[in-house]
Amino acid sequence: MDPSFLAVQALSGFASASSLFITACGLTLVFGVTRIVNFAHGSLYMIGAYTGATLVPRLLEWSYGPVPFWAGILASAVIVGLIGILIEVLLLRRIYGAPELFQLLATFGVVLVVQDLVVHVFGPQDILGPRAPGLRAPVEILGRRFPSYELVLIAAGPVVLGLVWLLLRKTRFGVLVRAATQDREMVSALGVNQALLFTGTLFLGAFLAGLGGALQVPRVAANTGMDLSVIAECFVVTVVGGMGSVPGAFLAALVIGQLQAFGILIFPKSTLVVVFLLMAAVLVVRPYGFFGRPEIIGGGHAVGIVSRAPSRATLPLTVALMILLAALPLVADAYLLKVAIEILVFGLFAFSLQLLIGVGGLVSFGHAAFFGLGAYGAALAVKWFGAPMEAALPLGLVLAALGAALIGAFVVRLSGIYLAMLTLAAAQILYAVAFQWVDVTGGDNGIVGVWPSPWANERTVYYLVTLVLTAGAALALMRIIDAPFGYSLRAMRDSEARAEAIGLHIRRHRWLAFTLAGAAAGLTGGLYAFSRGSVDPTLLGIPTSVDALTMLLLGGIQTITGPLVGAGVLHALRDQIMPLTDYWRLLLGLAIIAMVLIFPRGLVGTVQHWREVRA
């Protein structure tokens, strides 16, 4: 292989490592002090990029030269830092004590709000920023041209590492940050002004995210997809490096940057696959990353289903509901049936997630992976093997179950926050594969022509097929939750030490739970694909995972029927409100935040609570 090619490839690996480190360093610092994984960190990065791409050209118009350029980059970072303070004061400060699932959901609410606000403020089109003055000409390295701006980026990573190191070692603020990272309770017992410390940390973290984003301005156009793609990479960096560890983040970013640069030689279609393999390998050997400390983060106060006396009304109510649902085609028009099919599909999708979260206490943030695998499995079977629906649906289910078994084998080694982040990263990898492997998956356009067999093609028949399959699967899952297996999962959620001491094999049970939940989600994915006639990568995206989580939250995490109700209500609301507004994501984000703050029991949970209080 040509050595000059290798050198240039390595250099561009260092450049992306630097950018990644600057952003991920903010995430890990904020986590270390506040113990919150700030999902909105990627949004802050995106705001940094948009602000830079808008602000820097104005400054350059006013006076062209390196000084206004770099001043503009810094100013963008400071602006983002101030937004970070706003987020801390308005939201984070209210959820420091909440279960980690709620913290993740609330900060994801911020992601949704920011997405709409960015479009509103900066417009829907991508913004390409100016090139850096004085760094426009490429340099020659071993006879190859290399952008000189990339060299500046390569230097920026170590410079930021050095500055952060000085800040942490040489200032009182830094001492407090390090102390809080080691033992937050002790720091508060010593009388440190926590509010100020946390606000300051959020400023620093957001500043770094903004800096990371603004530094991208001359390289890539600011676009609305930046937030989620960078947050997934940041999650990988912080998990591999060890949560809360700045040197760990640096080392992990270096390794990942090089892997991405050279992974292109192995998997030209998706370098992310290589990154995922690295993460899996590291976590098998060092479950807490390079420099992470073995401690359980989150998972300490899992919320979930509790035992309730069986009610005699359950059976008649279930039968009555089934009869009503089966009779729906008699009164419903085609549109209503389409909505009903989607509600059934998403109801089971959310319910399969409940097996992991509400029963097992396993906060999976990548459930879309299994939904998407089911959908793609079915669609690929149709496209490549000409399989009929009767064969394609089970194939999708099997593919999803296999994917869940594979991903589950790694994630059951983890708990709490690590598990949430790893599941999210796994789903993002699959998303990238579906997006990039155009020859097989059709890329962005997906696969079309996924229609049911002729006998089921009529809307009413397909509705009934969906009803039978989803209701059957949901009832089976309910049995499983009530059966010893479901109780064993709950036992492990309540107390791992006790569960282990009565002979339960924790990883094996959780792995089986992942496989079962994945299979059920895969069934819903296949049904969804045939109902729409097509699949595309958004089915695997983070928003799909969050849809399921929102349905759980809305219905009530501590209830068995909550997810089903939540799916119905959310879908009906979306159907009514989305056509009326350009700000659906903003509304949804605010609604999620409001639910976490004032309505954490959910609809069904609240009704149950009222009845118990009255009794």
Next chain:
Amino acid sequence: MSLLDVQGLGKSFGGVVAARNVRFGLDRGEMLALIGPNGAGKSTVFNMIGGQLPPDGGTVSLDGADITRLPPRERFRRGIGRTFQVAQAFLSMSVAENVQMALISHHGESRALWGPARTRHRDEALSLLERVGLAEAADRPCAALAYGDVKRVELAVALAGAPKLLLMDEPTAGMAPRERAALMDLTAEIAARDRIGVLFTEHDMDVVFGHADRVLVLVRGEIVAEGTADAIRENPRVREAYLGDAHALAAPGGARP
């Protein structure tokens, strides 16, 4: 052959030696107390026998079989039940379900996907609860119990595995004095009847001298004395270890300041 045989067990954390060449045996039906000042390494030794902590060296044998490297769940299957210093129970379940869960695991049904759990082994669970005096509370949520009662639930859960050996890490910590004696009387009675060996750590000397057949004294990771309660009370090395804290070794029922 003794039921539990510990040979040359050692563990250090960095430079701190938490246990050094610990060796002792325990017979069926015997109540053995492991005492020592704070930081002596009691919990370390305990967790190495329970399987929560791998030892640096030495062996742990149960009924002649080497179990040194087995995880806690395998030790449960071999007949070791345990309770924790801070009671660990399944707080989302009812009292009976806690015991039923242990019975389900004992019978190897924990991965059964069909058939409700709440009806399985209920009678057996109720009779275990009867033995620890919690029959009336069977259908109450475990989270609603007083702490002392949760400790009893733990005992019933530990007994559900039909253990040969019971490990109790500070069984009476956090309980009222009268409850302490009652729980230990109950434990002694069960141990005697079912020929279960009991190893327990304890800070309350009334409990130790009132219930232990034999006492081991651990100081800085080493066993410095072993013998009956009376012999230990008179042992000068033990007195030295507790450094003037003479009241800690006063006869049970004696005047306490």
